[in-house]
Amino acid sequence: MSVNLSNYYVEGEEIADSSAPETPLNEMWDKRRFDAKLVSPNNRRKRTVIIVGTGLGGGSAAATLGEAGYHVKSFCYQDSPRRAHSIAAQGGINAAKNYRNDGDSIRRLFYDTVKGGDYRSRESNSWRLAQISTEIIDQCVAQGVPFAREYGGLLDNRSFGGVQVSRTFYARGQTGQQLLLGAYQALERQIGAGNVEMHTRHEMLDLIVVDGRARGIVVRDMVTGEIETHTADVVVLGTGGYGNVYFLSSNAMGCNATATWRSHRRGAYFANPCYTQIHPTCIPVSGDYQSKLTLMSESLRNDGRIWVPKEGGDDRHPREIPDEERDYFLERRYPAFGNLVPRDVASRAAKQVCDEGRGVGPGGRGVFLDFAEAIERLGTDAVARKYGNLFEMYEQITGENPWEVPMRIYPAVHYTMGGLWVDYDLESTIPGLFVIGEANFSDHGANRLGASALMQALSDGYFVLNASVSNYLADHNDLEEVPHDHPAVTEAVDAVKQRISTLLSINGSRTVDSFHRDLGHIVWEYCGMERTEEGLVKAIDLIRELREEFWRDVKVTGINEELNQSLEKAGRVADFFELAELMCIDALHRDESCGAHFRAEHQTEDGEALRDDENFAYVGAWEFGGVGFDSKPVLHKEQLEYHEIQMKQRSYK
Numbered sequence: 001m002s003v004n005l006s007n008y009y010v011e012g013e014e015i016a017d018s019s020a021p022e023t024p025l026n027e028m029w030d031k032r033r034f035d036a037k038l039v040s041p042n043n044r045r046k047r048t049v050i051i052v053g054t055g056l057g058g059g060s061a062a063a064t065l066g067e068a069g070y071h072v073k074s075f076c077y078q079d080s081p082r083r084a085h086s087i088a089a090q091g092g093i094n095a096a097k098n099y100r101n102d103g104d105s106i107r108r109l110f111y112d113t114v115k116g117g118d119y120r121s122r123e124s125n126s127w128r129l130a131q132i133s134t135e136i137i138d139q140c141v142a143q144g145v146p147f148a149r150e151y152g153g154l155l156d157n158r159s160f161g162g163v164q165v166s167r168t169f170y171a172r173g174q175t176g177q178q179l180l181l182g183a184y185q186a187l188e189r190q191i192g193a194g195n196v197e198m199h200t201r202h203e204m205l206d207l208i209v210v211d212g213r214a215r216g217i218v219v220r221d222m223v224t225g226e227i228e229t230h231t232a233d234v235v236v237l238g239t240g241g242y243g244n245v246y247f248l249s250s251n252a253m254g255c256n257a258t259a260t261w262r263s264h265r266r267g268a269y270f271a272n273p274c275y276t277q278i279h280p281t282c283i284p285v286s287g288d289y290q291s292k293l294t295l296m297s298e299s300l301r302n303d304g305r306i307w308v309p310k311e312g313g314d315d316r317h318p319r320e321i322p323d324e325e326r327d328y329f330l331e332r333r334y335p336a337f338g339n340l341v342p343r344d345v346a347s348r349a350a351k352q353v354c355d356e357g358r359g360v361g362p363g364g365r366g367v368f369l370d371f372a373e374a375i376e377r378l379g380t381d382a383v384a385r386k387y388g389n390l391f392e393m394y395e396q397i398t399g400e401n402p403w404e405v406p407m408r409i410y411p412a413v414h415y416t417m418g419g420l421w422v423d424y425d426l427e428s429t430i431p432g433l434f435v436i437g438e439a440n441f442s443d444h445g446a447n448r449l450g451a452s453a454l455m456q457a458l459s460d461g462y463f464v465l466n467a468s469v470s471n472y473l474a475d476h477n478d479l480e481e482v483p484h485d486h487p488a489v490t491e492a493v494d495a496v497k498q499r500i501s502t503l504l505s506i507n508g509s510r511t512v513d514s515f516h517r518d519l520g521h522i523v524w525e526y527c528g529m530e531r532t533e534e535g536l537v538k539a540i541d542l543i544r545e546l547r548e549e550f551w552r553d554v555k556v557t558g559i560n561e562e563l564n565q566s567l568e569k570a571g572r573v574a575d576f577f578e579l580a581e582l583m584c585i586d587a588l589h590r591d592e593s594c595g596a597h598f599r600a601e602h603q604t605e606d607g608e609a610l611r612d613d614e615n616f617a618y619v620g621a622w623e624f625g626g627v628g629f630d631s632k633p634v635l636h637k638e639q640l641e642y643h644e645i646q647m648k649q650r651s652y653k
């Protein structure tokens, strides 16, 4: 490494997760749950819990804590809780039920998760996730979630990448929608019962911290522009991931990092921000004016075969290219897993064949996903039953009929493994601030396996948080109410108002979107699928220049006291600038390749990620260091230890 890293960050003390009990892994969660203190039913209604987010994480958490009898205040920026981005999830949700009797078990799901994450996740969390996975399915079935069933009536399963068993439960290509409807109905029931107060179209713009504890939030009513404060005993963030920092991603347009970033600025550490997942099966970019990318579910890789022509520049119709002139590159390189290698591996392989000039479609940035063989083997009806709505969606977007020509796909930004650092109890470094779902740095290490995000969001929301919150509240039963004129409250409100007025007063010449698009280009180019030291150093400079220009020349139209999307976006993009810089610093300091973080300088002879366990087997948790260009974030390392699994070079061959 030639760059002087001390120009970019300073190193602080190591941190550790002290909340996981010291017991064998398979007893850990039972012990923690039993040891967690309880709040008696009579006292629960006296305690207020704010939950920001109504996706599978926040929605299930609000329903569960409402059902338990707490006074819950739930917030989302959409007009209905059921429009949270989780609704878009297509492919499925994992659970180690072993219904197929194909060798699955909690241990195997745990093993697949840790290996899939390239040995950069905590053993304790990954085990708990695998253990709870089986309960989630029972919970959702009891709610009436219509999972696909086999002829005999049993729940059906399919396979996702990085595994050799079938453990993914699904509801056609609408699994997230059906799961969210389950959580939403449970939430609505609690709203009806008066246990949950619902605040839609309210955007959290700051966290209120009193005496070092999270005690409330500042929100903007997105219809009237009014700035409100809400106080509570506990604050929970289930506000989703930050993939939209890249501008183009498979995420819903509104997804943003403001809640987590504002909390970071108030003291919550941000962990592993450079771990961002690029999904291999998205519809390729089609032009400069596009603002969104569409995912084609990973489930398609169960039956679709991925290939490119063996020769570059072969522009024959795909059906005219004979089999022996095709390169089924995943099946060739990874015979044991074939098209079902993990996402990071499949994405890089697709990029490599396109870099070699063998990509297909406009600009050569695409590979084929072909169902001809599956249609012949299974028949049209069977394929339609499994993937019908995905085929329709593809045709509506591209105008090409995937029953007749192979789909064209290319990797795109999809999910963020990084997020706010939490301990085993899901508590951040600010006491009383809990973080769940995609918003926390999660259980997935440097790469998430398909169908494990829904599992994690629901595990956190339905099962883990309840125990953590009750334990915290039992330990802190003397928290006094925070008056609305408390200095910490007025300081946070003033800061929010000041920022809004600054954004509105710049009145420059460039739109918010044009800045966001340029920022996205930089991050995609230098901190996307492949990173280098030189590129990251350049990216940090470019981001700083663009951020400076943003605060000098952005044009935010309208006023605060109205529905103002330009203002909403401006605040979010301003936060993306700061986050993007931290992502690049994290990627620069992590001088190894692991999972989705691929540093071109560190690869095996076969082009696989080459880890450096001696120096980097830790979680990188960053403390906010200020926003001035000479301010530096502080790195705190949490060392990762493996007792149940031996760390080795990942192989899917």
Ligand SMILES: Cc1cc2nc3c(=O)[nH]c(=O)nc-3n(C[C@H](O)[C@H](O)[C@H](O)COP(=O)(O)OP(=O)(O)OC[C@H]3O[C@@H](n4cnc5c(N)ncnc54)[C@H](O)[C@@H]3O)c2cc1C
Pocket (backbone or CB within 6 Å): 052, 053, 054, 055, 056, 057, 058, 059, 075, 076, 077, 078, 081, 083, 084, 085, 086, 087, 088, 089, 090, 091, 092, 093, 094, 175, 176, 202, 203, 204, 205, 238, 239, 240, 241, 250, 251, 252, 255, 256, 258, 259, 295, 414, 415, 436, 437, 438, 439, 450, 451, 452, 453, 454, 455, 457
């Ligand atoms: C197209 C697509 C398909 C996917 N398919 C799958 C799949 O098949 N299987 C799988 O396991 N995973 C899948 N994923 C990933 C998975 O959907 C997400 O990781 C998961 O749904 C995130 O849930 P969440 O509850 O953490 O956040 P979200 O569902 O993103 O919810 C965030 C909530 O926070 C609220 N919010 C955010 N910021 C604020 C703020 N400042 N103020 C107020 N409210 C705020 C929003 O209003 C929303 O209610 C997919 C992702 C995409 C993009």
